[in-house]
Amino acid sequence: MARVMAFRVAVPEGEVDCLRRRVRATRWAPDPSGTGWSRGVPTAYLRRLAEYWADGYDWRRHEAELNAHPQFTTEIDGARVHFLHVRSANPDAVPLVLLHGWPGSVADFPALIGALRDDFHLVAPSLPGFGFSGPPPGPGWTDGRTAQALNALMDRLGYAGYGVHGGDVGAFVAPLMGRDAPDRVRGVHVNALVTVPGGDDDPDALDDADRERLDALHRWQENEGAYLRVQGTSPQTLAHAHHDSPAGLLAWFAERYRDLTGTADLPDDAVGADALLTDVSVYWFTGTAGSAAHSYYERFHDRAERERDGRSPVPTAVAVFPTDHAIRPFAERAHTIVRWTEFERGGHFPALEAPDLLAADLRAFFLDEIFRRP
Structure with missing residues (x-):
């Protein structure tokens, strides 16, 4: 038994102190006049947020919030895996894995943990290459390898049957955990599920709502999805900038939060400046901005994932928030979907934007439908 x-x-x-000094010493890029957000993050906005990061934001308060939950590390497949492990006082509680995405971290989950801890034993790992797990020992950490490692973690913790929830990157890993261990993963719940048409799919056969969602996905890919190509093709080039410049890392993350959240004009209006800065700080202090970006390269170049065929047998629930582009007919090619819920509030980061809705959907799926607990 490996040590936990x-x-x-x-x-x-x-x-x-070093982070604060670096932020204060930023060499600010000039703004083209009158362009606003149309060409990226405006300097005036970024500078205001960075000044708060340096002189107002309290890292120690958020560090203490993380430390309010039991945390552990263990080594799996040569990589360190960090995780929160919040056990319920209820002996009949359901084991549930919570998987964060990018640019998120386990720091996204306090509200969700508070809402779920009475009914669930919660395990929230930092994905290998992200946050407090640190960079993996080498390349090759695909979503499938991560899924195998996290199933090994649950086995190490003594859980024979459990559910898995994931969003964003977690929505890639969670279904693969089900495929890897369908006898142990009783159900999978995802948000921000990516669905694209396959060779046999006919987009013209979609209903009006799904056709509009597909059109929205294409618009997003054209106007806001450049970061996917950069991280999927040249992550190490990006890593040099993000490992050295906290303001550059902040700009990269802030744009993602603005693009992917609900209807807010500014990213910190949707999730709060402190939540955004806590995630950026986690990546900065752990030096994992580069290794997290490399996970996109692994995904883009994973032949096994591209060649995977057939439908996972694990019952799957999909939560669709307003900025998601999930299309059910495409999703059903790969997943056994038993629950599909569309929400009118929230966005790409529901654990931060709408934890009440996400918690209610998780409880309804796992307690009422999968484990059937009273």
Whole structure:
């Protein structure tokens, strides 16, 4: 049995001070006049957010919020895996894995944990290459390999049957956990599920709502999806900038939060400036901006994933928030969908934007439909 060791977040004060100095010393790029957000993050907005990061944001308060939950690390397949493990006082609680996405982290989950901890034993890992798990020991950490490692983690913790929830990157990994261990993964719940037409799909056969969702996906890919190509093709080039410049990392993340959240004009209007800065700080202090970007390269170049065929037998629930582009006829090629819920509030980061809706959907799916607990 590999060791499972207790862990606490404890960023040295010198590193916190160094971050603040670097932010204050930023060489700010000039803005083309009158362009607003049309060409990327405006300097005036970024500068205001960075100044708060340096002189107002309290990392220690958010570090303490993370440390309010039991945390551990263990080694699986040569990689360190960090995870929160919040056990319910209810002996009949359902084991549930919570998987974050990019540019998220386990710091996204406090509200969700608070809403679920009475009914679930919660395991929230930092994905290998992300956050407190740190960079993996080498390349080859595909979504499938990550899924196998996280099933190994649940086995190590003694869980014979459990559910898995994931959004964004987690929505790639969670279904693969089901495919890897269909006898143990009792159900999969995802949001921000990516669905694209296959060779046999006819987009013209879609109903009006799904056709509009497909058109919206194409518009998003054309106007806002450039980061996917960069991280999927040249992640190491990007890593140099993000490992050295906190303002550059902040700009990269802030644009994602603006593009992917609901109807907010500014990213911190949707999730709050502190939540955004906590995620950026986690990547900065752990040095994982580069390794997290490399996960996109692995996904783009994973032949096994491209060649995977057939439908997973694991019952799957899909939560569709307003900015999601999931299309059910395409999704049903790969997933056994038993629940499909569309929401009118929230966005790409529901654990931050609408934790009440996400928690209610998780409870309804896993407690009422999968594990059938009273």
